Amino acid sequence: MSKLDAGNIHKRIAQGDPEALAIYCRFQDNIIGSTPMGEGAHAWPAWNDLPSTLSPVRPLRGWRMWAVFDTTAGPRLCAPFLTAVLHATPDIPGVTWAPGINRNSTYTCKVRHGRHPQVGCRCGIRACQSLTVLRAFATNQAPRIGPLVAYAEVDVWGRVAPFAPEAADWKFTLRAEFAEIAGPLHLAPTHAIHGEALAEHYDIEVQK
Secondary structure, three states: OOHHHHHHHHHHHHOOOHHHHHHHHHHHHHHHOOOOOOOOOOOOOOHHHOOOEEOOOOOEEEEEEEEEEEEOOEEEEEOHHHHHOOOOOOOOOOOEOOOOOEEOOOOOOOOOOOOOOOOOOOOOEEEEOOHHHHHHHHHHHHHHHOOOOEEEEEEEEEEEEEOOHHHOOOOOEEEEEEEEEOOOEEEOHHHHHHHHHHHHHHOOOEEO
16 A cells, blocks of 8 residues: 555545445455464453453553664653654653553644543554564554564553554554553664663563
């Protein structure tokens, strides 16, 4: 799907065109393959069975990726799309991942009322249901955001919403209000030099 085609599809999806949504889902299926839950899959309830708010006692677990920025304070995990596509800097709210619990930022959200994320908005901390989906998504988006350099399992809770296709989200993705790293951080060899500093700052295990 070319950049021009993708822009047209997302515009049609935002206008509620079911045919455009079907085309976008088939495009994803072709890239993900026949076994979307092939590696690192987590059990998520169907959206119809999922409450709009999850307790931190019973979070959902998924996979998330980050860019790595070497800031004046040391290396930090940052939102890859905000930094690569929107050219946001690490000091902007919602860009840099904090140690411990992180809360969704509504800094760029156009919906200015209620608790976020919402079905009708585009914000939220993203997580994928399986590592298979995350890797397929990262590979497809590499021309825009660069290669996959850092990823980990995260627990998510609070207000939750399904993927937003009009915002170029993929299936098997959710958006959450709160999240915390719940497993080892996997670093690409190109960024292994930052492993010890990231482990210390985030108080997590880092696998290179």
